Amino acid sequence: MNIKKLLIIFSLLVGPVVTQPAFSADLECTIYVKSGGFEFGNGTNFCGGFDFSFGSSTSGNWEITNITKSIDYVNWIEGCSSGLSCSVTVRAYASNPAEVYIHYTDGSIEYLTGSMTYETGY
Incomplete structure (x- = not known):
């Protein structure tokens, strides 16, 4: 088999995979701490706070x-x-995870995960 035929076969096999849009959804968390506290990571998949x-x-x-x-x-x-969204109670000093599977109409599935942390007082 010559190089031209190999390139054609390769482009037919790999081309559709490469041109498919990549997964792009994001799981974002937002935490709301009490007055005088601080938050970090809001708008990402891992956020937390302290008050x-x-x-x-x-x-x-x-x-x-x-x-x-x-x-x-x-x-x-x-x-x-x-x-696609919800409000949650974030427990102090506990695991507050999120896991979700998104099933798309094209048959693909995307898995997203995240976590929130919260600490309060001493």
């Missing part, structure tokens, strides 16, 4: 953003129960 309220929890939300393909359905494992 001196001595409470056991604060509020936050999860949101799937930057979606460029048509979605068939969303399957939340942890974090939300349905939809």
Whole structure:
């Protein structure tokens, strides 16, 4: 087989894979701490905060953003129960994870994960 035929076969096999749009959705968290506290990582998939309220929890939300393909359905494992966003209670000193599978209409599936942390007082 000559080089020209090899290049044609290679481009037919690899070309469709390379030209497919890459996954691009993002899982973003936002945490809201009490007055006088500080937050970090809002707008990313890992965020957290600290305040001196001595409470056991604060509020936050999860949101799937930057979606460029048509979605068939969303399957939340942890974090939300349905939809593309939700409000959550963020427990202090506990694991507050999120996991979601996005099923696109083209048959592809994307997995996103994230976590929120919260600390309060001493």
